[in-house]
Amino acid sequence: MTTAPSAGMTRRSAAYLATHPRVRLALILSAPLTWLALVYVVALALLLVTALWTVDGFTGQISPTWTLDNLRTVVTGALYRTVTLRTVGVALLVTVIDVVIALPIAFYMAKVASPRAQRLLVIAVLMPLWASYLVKAYAWRSVLSQDGLLNWLVAPVGLQGPGYGLPATVITLSYLWLPYVILPIYAGLEKVPNSLLEASADLGAPPWRTLSSVVLPLALPAIIAGTIFSFSLSLGDYITVTIVGGTSQMLGNLVYTNVGAANNLPLAAAIALVPIVIIFGYLALVRRTGALDNL
Amino acid sequence: MLRTTSTLRAVTATITALLTTAALTSCGTTAASGPEPTQEQTSLGKTEGSVSILAWPGYVEDGSNDPTVDWVSDFETKTGCTVTSKTYGTSDEAINLMKTGDYDVVAASGDATLRLIAGGEVTPVNTDLIPSYAGIFDFLKNQAWNSVDGKAYGVPHGYGANLLMYNTDVVTPPPTSWSVVFDDASQYAGKVTAYDSPIYIADAALYLMTHKPELGIKNPYALDDTQLAAAVDLLKAQRPNVGEYWSDYLKEIQSFTSGDSVVGTTWQVIQNSLAKEGVKTAVVLPEEGATGWSDTWMISSKAKSPNCSYAWLDWIASPEVNAKATAYFGEAPSSQEACTFRDDCEAFHAGDAEYASKIWYWTTPVAKCVDGRTDVTCTDYAKWTAAWQEIKG
Numbered sequence: 001m002t003t004a005p006s007a008g009m010t011r012r013s014a015a016y017l018a019t020h021p022r023v024r025l026a027l028i029l030s031a032p033l034t035w036l037a038l039v040y041v042v043a044l045a046l047l048l049v050t051a052l053w054t055v056d057g058f059t060g061q062i063s064p065t066w067t068l069d070n071l072r073t074v075v076t077g078a079l080y081r082t083v084t085l086r087t088v089g090v091a092l093l094v095t096v097i098d099v100v101i102a103l104p105i106a107f108y109m110a111k112v113a114s115p116r117a118q119r120l121l122v123i124a125v126l127m128p129l130w131a132s133y134l135v136k137a138y139a140w141r142s143v144l145s146q147d148g149l150l151n152w153l154v155a156p157v158g159l160q161g162p163g164y165g166l167p168a169t170v171i172t173l174s175y176l177w178l179p180y181v182i183l184p185i186y187a188g189l190e191k192v193p194n195s196l197l198e199a200s201a202d203l204g205a206p207p208w209r210t211l212s213s214v215v216l217p218l219a220l221p222a223i224i225a226g227t228i229f230s231f232s233l234s235l236g237d238y239i240t241v242t243i244v245g246g247t248s249q250m251l252g253n254l255v256y257t258n259v260g261a262a263n264n265l266p267l268a269a270a271i272a273l274v275p276i277v278i279i280f281g282y283l284a285l286v287r288r289t290g291a292l293d294n295l
Numbered sequence: 296m297l298r299t300t301s302t303l304r305a306v307t308a309t310i311t312a313l314l315t316t317a318a319l320t321s322c323g324t325t326a327a328s329g330p331e332p333t334q335e336q337t338s339l340g341k342t343e344g345s346v347s348i349l350a351w352p353g354y355v356e357d358g359s360n361d362p363t364v365d366w367v368s369d370f371e372t373k374t375g376c377t378v379t380s381k382t383y384g385t386s387d388e389a390i391n392l393m394k395t396g397d398y399d400v401v402a403a404s405g406d407a408t409l410r411l412i413a414g415g416e417v418t419p420v421n422t423d424l425i426p427s428y429a430g431i432f433d434f435l436k437n438q439a440w441n442s443v444d445g446k447a448y449g450v451p452h453g454y455g456a457n458l459l460m461y462n463t464d465v466v467t468p469p470p471t472s473w474s475v476v477f478d479d480a481s482q483y484a485g486k487v488t489a490y491d492s493p494i495y496i497a498d499a500a501l502y503l504m505t506h507k508p509e510l511g512i513k514n515p516y517a518l519d520d521t522q523l524a525a526a527v528d529l530l531k532a533q534r535p536n537v538g539e540y541w542s543d544y545l546k547e548i549q550s551f552t553s554g555d556s557v558v559g560t561t562w563q564v565i566q567n568s569l570a571k572e573g574v575k576t577a578v579v580l581p582e583e584g585a586t587g588w589s590d591t592w593m594i595s596s597k598a599k600s601p602n603c604s605y606a607w608l609d610w611i612a613s614p615e616v617n618a619k620a621t622a623y624f625g626e627a628p629s630s631q632e633a634c635t636f637r638d639d640c641e642a643f644h645a646g647d648a649e650y651a652s653k654i655w656y657w658t659t660p661v662a663k664c665v666d667g668r669t670d671v672t673c674t675d676y677a678k679w680t681a682a683w684q685e686i687k688g
Contacts, residue, residue, distance in 0.1 A: 061394075061414075079685050145553040163485065164539050164555065243546075246539045249687050262493075262680035263387045 044276075051269035062265060070270035080254070084274055087250040090170055091234035097174045098181040098230045099223060106182050107215070110189035111197070125182050133176065137243045140172040144244060164246035172244050173234050180233065181226035188222020189215070224286050231282060235275045251275055335419040335446070339602050346603035348380040349392055350402035351590070353624045354452070355380040364623055366616045374610070376603035390414070396597040399604045402452060404588050405440030405657035406494050410676075412448055413661070417593040419446045424605050427612035430630040434651050439665055440658045441591040449591035450608045451629045453621035455643065456587035456654045457490065457498065458578040460561035462551065473502045473581045475558055477529055480536040487533070488547060488559030491540035493676065493683035494657055497586050498560065499526040499533075501655060505583045514666035515586065516658040523674045523682060530686045540687070551576055563643055564625025580653055587654035588626075 017024045051071060053064050074080045109121045128136065141164075143149045150161040162168055192215060200210040238252025251274055258268035348355050357378065358365030367378050381398070383389045386407035393401055393416040403411055411417045422428040428450055435441075435451035442448055461470055466483065477499070480487050489495055500515035503525055512522050538556055541547040544565050550556040551565075552574050566578045592611055594604045610616055612629060618636035621628040627643035634640035644650040658665055664673040674682075 079688065082688060141549075142553070145550075146555045147553050247534060247537050247687060249684075254684060257680065257684060262677060263390070264677065264680070 047269050047272060050266055051273060053266045055264050055266055070267050071273075073267065074270045074274065080271065080274070083249060083251055083254055084278075086166070086248070087235060087252075087275075088278060090166065090173065090250065091231050093170050094173045094177065094234045095181075095227045095230045097170070098178050099185075099227060101174070101178060102181040102185050102226060103223070106185035106189055109182075109186050110192075111194070122186075125179050125186075128175075129179055134239070136176060137172055137240050140168070140175065141244050144168045144171070164244050166245065166248050168244040168246070169241045169248065169250075172240050173237060174230075176240065177230040177233050180229040184225040184229070185219060185222050188219045188225070191222075192218045228282070228286070232275075232279050235278060335421040336424065336601055336605070337421060339424055339605055342374050342376050342602045342606055343600035344375060344603070345377040345379065346400060346600045346607055347398050348378060348400045348402075348607065349389060349398040350380060350382060350400075351404075351624070352382040352384075354402050354590075354620060355382075356620070356623065364619075366611075366619050370607065370610045370616075374603065374606045376600065376606055378607075390416070393417070393595065396595065399595055399598040399600050400607055401593050401595065402590055403449075403593055404590050406588075406659050406676075408440050408448065408591055408593065409443075409659040409661060409665075411593065412443055415596055417448055418596040418598070420449050420594055420605075420608065422447050422450070425450060425609045425612065427609050427614075427617075427630075430614065430632050431612060432629060432631070432646055432648075432651075434648050435589060435629055438589070438656065440589060440656055449593035450612050452590040452592055452611065452617070453624065453626040453628055454587060454589035454651070454654070454656065455563055455626040456580060456585045456650075457560045458563060458566070458585060459581050460551065460559060460566055460576055460578045462554070462557040463575045463577050465554075465557045469577065469579065470558070471579060471582055473498070473583050474506070476560075477502050477533055478506070480533055483558050484536045485538045486555065486557040487536045487538060488550065488556040489533070489537055489540050490560050491542040493679040494586070495560070496523070496526050496530065496679050496682060497655065497657070497660075499529045501586060502583055503529065513668075514664075515655050516660050517664040517666035517668065517673050518660065519664075519668075519671040519673055523678065527682050527686060534686060534688070562625065567625065567639075567642065580650065584653040584655060587656050589656040590626075 017027075050062075052066050052068065053062055054067050054069065055061070056063050105121075105125075109118055109125075113121060144161055144164065145151075146163070148161065154161060162171070196214055196218075197210055200214045201207075205213070236252055238250055238256050241248055241250050241253060251271060254271050255268045258264045258271065262268075355367060355378065356364045357367035357380070367380075371377055381392070383392060386404050389401060389403055389407055390410055392398065393411060394414070401411070401417070403417075408417075431451055435454065437445065437447060441451060459470060459473060459476070461475070463469070465486075466475065475483070476487050476489065490498070496518075497515040500512055500518055500522065503510055503522070504512045504515065507525065510522050510525055512518065518526060539546075539550065541550070541556075541559075544562060547556065547559075547561060547565055548568055551569055552572065561578060563578065566576060569576045592608050594601065594608070598604050611620060614628075614630055614632035615636045617628045617630060618633040621633070622637050622639065627645040628634065628637065628640070631646050634645055637645075640646070660674060660676050660679055662672050662675045664671065
């Protein structure tokens with residue numbers, strides 16, 4: 001129980017807020033907006049600014065003299081082009097694999113399974129997220145190794161696993177991001193009314209026709225939400241590729257070595273702009289397909 | 296569809312937030328501080344009561360990681376200097392942390408020491424004030440990585456070589472030369488491993504010293520543009536045969552155990568772990584010699600507790616403590632007496648000057664050639680890093 005004056009204060013301010021919805025909104029939003037502005041806008045600006053600075057090779061200090069050298073290096077360097085293409089290729093492949101696997105699972109969860117099975121499946125999909133990212137990546141390292149589970153499984157049919165390298169990276173990343181793709185698609189499919197499917201069937205459409213003309217168009221925004229997850233997460237990943245990627249490196253590794261080994265923050269910042277530009281490009285592309293407008 | 300809209304927005308917001316958080320962490324700028332000439336101390340005063348130490352993991356153990364591993368508590372009781380310590384993961388991180396001026400003492404490897412000296416972060420050390428210094432192996436004193444112009448900048452701690460390890464079942468006959476990972480690497484294609492750091496370029500340069508004498512490489516850490524290009528070409532030719540590069544020693548232990556790697560560079564401590572597990576591997580110091588590391592305890596030029604710092608340098612170099620610390624890390628100790636407190640000195644070839652002379656200790660490549668040439672400019676560490684990224688492609 002609080003004392004009378006402060007209780008009066010509380011009541012007065014509550015009454016004031018109740019009659020002033022705008023003030024209420026401002027108070028609620030100010031904290032998250034400040035956070036967003038600081039962490040998002042300011043950090044992005046700092047990143048851009050750092051990319052225009054240079055580092056003194058002898059003492060390792062950053063000297064704030066303006067130069068476009070870092071950006072020029074990143075745009076014209078053959079190394080950065082190769083690694084960018086490789087990274088985008090891996091991200092696209094992971095996204096396609098994840099969507100192909102996630103669609104039937106999500107459809108089954110949303111439209112076919114009984115409510116009880118549905119709950120169990122949601123738990124099953126979420127379960128891998130409870131384990132640490134590193135544990136899962138190292139688990140794949142041991143599965144894909146020379147005397148690992150995969151080689152043991154395929155040896156009887158005379159095959160050999162891919163070993164460490166880009167294929168291993170794609171497999172591991174597809175596994176890691178699958179829940180992030182299944183969940184939005186599942187949520188989107190759940191919103192598709194069953195009556196539409198029934199109507200389509202009643203009008204004589206075979207299942208594949210219902211799927212392609214009714215379900216897919218309605219689920220497209222959800223699928224795109226899923227692809228944004230898998231694409232952007234793959235684009236920024238550098239740990240999986242160090243664990244199972246053999247000698248391959250991705251954009252994240254270049255950023256990492258430039259911050260760590262090379263102590264060249266400006267160049268690292270310039271490289272970090274590449275995935276940001278790609279993601280903005282991807283979002284713009286998604287916008288152009290009209291998927292975002294349908295929402 | 297409303298829910299999906301908000302999902303999508305949430306997704307986009309989360310992603311951007313994550314990206315920018317990552318960006319923010321890479322944006323720290325360090326305060327500028329130019330090299331200042333500092334004088335070594337001539338006498339010791341009263342200890343200050345505390346000392347702050349920056350070191351590799353496993354170098355400053357006070358029993359909090361493992362109750363049986365503790366050589367800090369006795370130091371605190373004996374000198375009255377309370378120790379606060381911080382560990383670092385890479386030499387570059389150590390340099391950035393030293394620039395803050397928050398640490399009195401640092402344990403630095405040879406690929407960091409010259410950069411610390413050049414940046415004015417550390418001060419010359421008066422070894423007369425450190426009684427334990429006398430017992431240290433002569434071949435570790437006054438070397439290119441721990442002294443400049445005859446002035447000692449620290450006390451040697453421990454050392455080791457980057458050896459050639461091979462799977463005894465697969466690699467026959469036993470190799471005696473680094474050619475098994477360079478010119479003849481194709482017979483073990485996909486199963487060769489190498490150390491994942493720009494400093495590995497020195498391993499290629501060391502190989503070229505013997506096999507391409509016409510390049511005129513005298514020191515693998517002093518490469519001019521032509522010599523660096525030759526080393527880079529060698530490493531680019533090696534890359535298709537490399538299964539994976541390693542920088543985490545546990546990763547190498549695992550890949551040799553599983554057979555994913557069968558030949559490549561290693562440390563003695565890795566061989567010791569593998570032998571304990573019964574994995575069929577062996578190590579050799581190849582005929583060309585090898586690169587290696589020799590760590591040095593240095594004192595910050597901005598040290599707030601210089602007397603406690605000297606006390607620590609003396610303590611950590613004293614035979615029993617040095618034996619404990621180097622045994623825990625898995626490297627050779629810095630003095631013969633330390634071997635009386637260790638039973639594995641033989642395995643690490645401690646004090647074997649002949650063995651030690653075959654080791655080219657990690658030294659920071661700088662523009663002023665460390666082999667003494669003055670007619671050319673050498674390639675510096677920044678160039679090595681760029682080259683290393685290019686090699687990995």
